[in-house]
Amino acid sequence: MRIIFMGTPAYAAEVLDALARKEDVTVSAVVTRPDKPKGRGMKLVPCPVKELALSLGIPVYQPKTLRDGAFQAVLDEYEPELIVVAAYGNILPSYVLDYPKYGCVNAHGSLLPKYRGASPIQRAIMDGESVTGITAMMMDEGIDTGDILGTYPCAIEEDDDCGTLTGKLAKIAAAAMCGVIDMIREGTLTPTPQPEEGACYAAKIGREDAALDFDAPARSVFNRIRALNPSPCAVVKLPNGDPLKITASKAASAEECEKALGQFPGTVVLAEGRGEGRIVVACREGAVALTGVIPAGRKPMSAGDFVRGRKIAAGDILTVMKEE
RNA sequence: CGCGGGGUAGAGCAGUCUGGUAGCUCGUCGGGCUCAUAACCCGGAGGUCAUGUGGUUCAAAUCCCUUCCCCGCAA
Numbered sequence: 137m138r139i140i141f142m143g144t145p146a147y148a149a150e151v152l153d154a155l156a157r158k159e160d161v162t163v164s165a166v167v168t169r170p171d172k173p174k175g176r177g178m179k180l181v182p183c184p185v186k187e188l189a190l191s192l193g194i195p196v197y198q199p200k201t202l203r204d205g206a207f208q209a210v211l212d213e214y215e216p217e218l219i220v221v222a223a224y225g226n227i228l229p230s231y232v233l234d235y236p237k238y239g240c241v242n243a244h245g246s247l248l249p250k251y252r253g254a255s256p257i258q259r260a261i262m263d264g265e266s267v268t269g270i271t272a273m274m275m276d277e278g279i280d281t282g283d284i285l286g287t288y289p290c291a292i293e294e295d296d297d298c299g300t301l302t303g304k305l306a307k308i309a310a311a312a313m314c315g316v317i318d319m320i321r322e323g324t325l326t327p328t329p330q331p332e333e334g335a336c337y338a339a340k341i342g343r344e345d346a347a348l349d350f351d352a353p354a355r356s357v358f359n360r361i362r363a364l365n366p367s368p369c370a371v372v373k374l375p376n377g378d379p380l381k382i383t384a385s386k387a388a389s390a391e392e393c394e395k396a397l398g399q400f401p402g403t404v405v406l407a408e409g410r411g412e413g414r415i416v417v418a419c420r421e422g423a424v425a426l427t428g429v430i431p432a433g434r435k436p437m438s439a440g441d442f443v444r445g446r447k448i449a450a451g452d453i454l455t456v457m458k459e460e
Numbered sequence: 461c462g463c464g465g466g467g468u469a470g471a472g473c474a475g476u477c478u479g480g481u482a483g484c485u486c487g488u489c490g491g492g493c494u495c496a497u498a499a500c501c502c503g504g505a506g507g508u509c510a511u512g513u514g515g516u517u518c519a520a521a522u523c524c525c526u527u528c529c530c531c532g533c534a535a
Contacts, residue, residue, distance in 0.1 A: 172535065379532085379533095381532090409472095409485065409486070410486075410498075411486090411487095411498075413486095430531090430532085431465095431531095431532095432464090432465065432531085432532060432533090433464080433465030433466055433530095433531055433532055434465085434466075434472095434530095434531065434532085435530075435531065437471085437472065438471090438472090440471090440472085440486080441471060441472040441473090441486090442472075442473095443472085443485085443486095444471075444472045444473075444484090444485045444486050444487095445471095445472040445473040445474090445484095445485075446472085446473065446474080446484075446485065447472085447473080
């Protein structure tokens with residue numbers, strides 16, 4: 137089967153890798169977003185999907201948009217029977233959706249119709265969900281509204297963050313897409329319309345989502361931190377005004393929550409500098425123990441390292457990083 | 461030439477403005493205390509202060525210049 141693959145981040149690269157290995161499938165072309173200036177010096181950095189495609193010797197196309205019809209030429213050249221999409225980032229217009237004999241299928245990172253949209257994994261963690269998954273679906277012109285081909289649940293463990301969960305889901309997505317292709321060949325594919333009930337949208341993560349506010353229940357602070365790790369990371373403002381990214385946290389002990397009672401949310405009640413260290417911060421309800429941070433201009437480090445460097449002490453108050 | 465931060469002991473930092481004995485919190489090693497300990501006490505090892513047989517100076521981690529590397533923001 138001739139397919140064109142569309143995707144961008146590491147999650148999508150995992151799917152591409154599985155398709156490339158699959159027998160009876162030929163990934164004849166890969167479509168990904170244009171390289172963007174990244175990092176210092178505006179260096180152009182290729183996305184994971186592009187890197188993988190190049191190493192596999194698959195032609196890569198990086199149209200800025202598909203809407204202008206220029207992509208028709210690529211379709212005509214490769215005549216795909218199926219288009220597989222995973223976290224591509226561009227909207228597919230109808231002329232693309234209608235071209236392949238078997239249509240366009242997508243591996244979405246949630247159990248649809250819940251969390252349609254750009255950031256389903258982050259939103260699920262942020263909301264404290266205990267289960268999410270992959271939905272294999274036919275694409276239509278709506279945002280993640282097409283018929284469901286299969287659902288593959290995945291538990292969100294207590295110690296999962298966006299990074300680990302995305303890794304798990306990527307593997308599931310890869311298997312799901314291979315499964316869909318098998319079903320297409322066997323003719324056992326059964327598209328089922330999505331129920332409207334339970335539908336919700338997972339808006340793209342923005343700057344305002346990254347600003348961490350301790351004036352919230354500890355559980356919610358914990359969920360936000362892990363939803364945002366490893367990127368862009370929850371961020372707070374230190375007493376000196378510098379931003380501090382937070383990569384990991386754990387629940388504080390009952391005793392520590394006791395100490396935090398009555399403290400202004402954001403107050404550091406304990407700065408433990410031994411071993412990995414813990415920075416216990418009072419929340420509106422309870423407290424969280426920060427365990428990993430990234431100071432401005434520094435590398436990621438444990439809370440213990442940060443405390444040992446004397447950058448924080450009990451009594452300091454962490455405030456909300458306000459919009460510029 | 462997009463903006464900014466940084467490179468000092470195994471880790472995280474201070475010291476640099478106002479040149480003059482290499483410091484702190486940990487870790488590590490040895491000893492002690494203890495029923496015991498990741499707790500406490502005592503002691504030790506470990507650093508060409510990123511780079512340049514650079515410049516200035518009686519004297520440079522510190523001031524000036526070179527090169528390399530790392531990171532954040534912005535996109």
